Amino acid sequence: MHFPLRALSNVKYQPKKGFLEMKGKTKERTLTVNTVKTFAQTLRMMALSKELIDTDDIATKREAYYVSKNWDSARFNEQTESDAVMDDVEALFKMNREQLGFIPEEKGGDIAGQLVVIDKDRDTGEQLRIDCTKFGSGAYSIPNSVEELDFETEAKFILVIETAGMFQRLVKHNYWKKANCILISMGGVPTRACRRFIRRLADEQKLPVYVFVDGDPYGFSNIYRTLKVGSGNAAHLNEFFCVPQARLLGITPQDIVTYKLPTHPLKDVDIKRAKDALKNDPFILHHKAWQTALTQLIEMGVRAEQQALAKHGLNYVMETYLPEKLAKPEQFLP
């Protein structure tokens, strides 16, 4: 069996494609006395994947590990071993593991607004039309795997929000109705399912993606950057999980000045994160505008949260800030 080599040495940065891509190097797994166990485990893992797909079932990485406890001497001793084999299978088929029936442990990502998600009832096959305008103060919680969902929407854009509190405010006031948009709450760093959902929705419906996070290095380099170009240590997956159409609406460093926001001093860890990004992050190094923004933030020495807009009144964010920003999307950070 020949697998793509999953290592930094086999990766190149592709600005046009928008993600870190694998080069052509492969590793070989042959059937010998020394490799018989790993070889058997790889075949077993492929068989489990086939079974999941044939029976329309799912397994978390953790469950797959426990299933192996019945594979006699091919059983895994630690989940790290089964995860590594799963990563190999994923890379071999050039698919993401959700497409192979393996789902992440964690959920995350809530939706409200101008979107109908199309799913089906497993038992009856009946089509389910999930209208995200009909959840009141609640929301639609996206499943761990989103590969089979379809979408219908007349929305003009997707607004992706860092904090649950801000999302709740916009939902409570039906902001999506006025702005004709889809609201998505990430609740911090977005999960795989959340990133994949946004990507599929944006691709299929050709929608711009505007991102609204706290104005601090964590919001920029961790949350926004992970959403937009993926993470550094899973390059064979970024193709599926990046959202190249994402752009940063705010809170930008300049917003802190323009909107006279209350701030907190940057912590040491914030400064370190921003300086690291300026020095090492290929995404930041590619975008002059980001270098300017991070440098400005370091010079100001402060950060501001989304909710700092409440200083001007609780609904200032909906009545003034978002409309003013949305009138000039060309000013969003790349």
Place this chain on the structure above:
Amino acid sequence: MHFPLRALSNVKYQPKKGFLEMKGKTKERTLTVNTVKTFAQTLRMMALSKELIDTDDIATKREAYYVSKNWDSARFNEQTESDAVMDDVEALFKMNREQLGFIPEEKGGDIAGQLVVIDKDRDTGEQLRIDCTKFGSGAYSIPNSVEELDFETEAKFILVIETAGMFQRLVKHNYWKKANCILISMGGVPTRACRRFIRRLADEQKLPVYVFVDGDPYGFSNIYRTLKVGSGNAAHLNEFFCVPQARLLGITPQDIVTYKLPTHPLKDVDIKRAKDALKNDPFILHHKAWQTALTQLIEMGVRAEQQALAKHGLNYVMETYLPEKLAKPEQFLP
């Protein structure tokens, strides 16, 4: 102004009521030169609450802090100060802060199954009937505040689940249909909104609440106990946020033996947590069955996860484990 004293010295344990309750001690806040700022802040916070209720609006604790930045010399310098005043107001009115219009930052809690949640559209006043059987592989994500929701259900019980992965399995297979129940995912330690949702639903619909967590001290003393009797450091709120009807379905220490589950050794922190609970936790000290269970776990020296049931096949949990357990609810841990 006279406030209930929020301190351990003013708390008693009420096994019959099921939560730690406040005794009668109060503290006084008068208008003097030294207290004028806190006095003004308290009045301002009450006024903000009144405004929220009058305008059907909400504010997170963080937003309330930022709103104060426009209160001139009554502004708060740190959020800890505004939180303390909010706690005072909450205790003064003997209401939870969600009822006063203040909502938590964090969301959490997904629902699927035999439940219709009744909410309303803020703009039109139209009643929204949210049918939790119609979300396919997705779910209904409960809002940060659940005080105004109503419920309709024919379900026989509520099954509250620790991990998102197990929840997704039960949802994917429409387990709620076969078992005629409501599935709720906590995703770890339940948020306030999640606990309050379960409490209101269980009270109003007179439903038993069965809890399905990992078989380890964290699952027992942190997740389950917090859900059932509330947390130690917010006694004036436990009345609203405890779920006295909760009972632990599994994974019990005995399940590890009965179902021959794959285990992991207890970590030092697990053993410490279990021993602490046996020594200091008034809830555990009140229930002999819990003392026996925790002692058994410490003696076995192992823990088992919900997903360990996958050793017997991915759907063993639905086909064998849950039906067997649900046939004998009298054996659930209190």
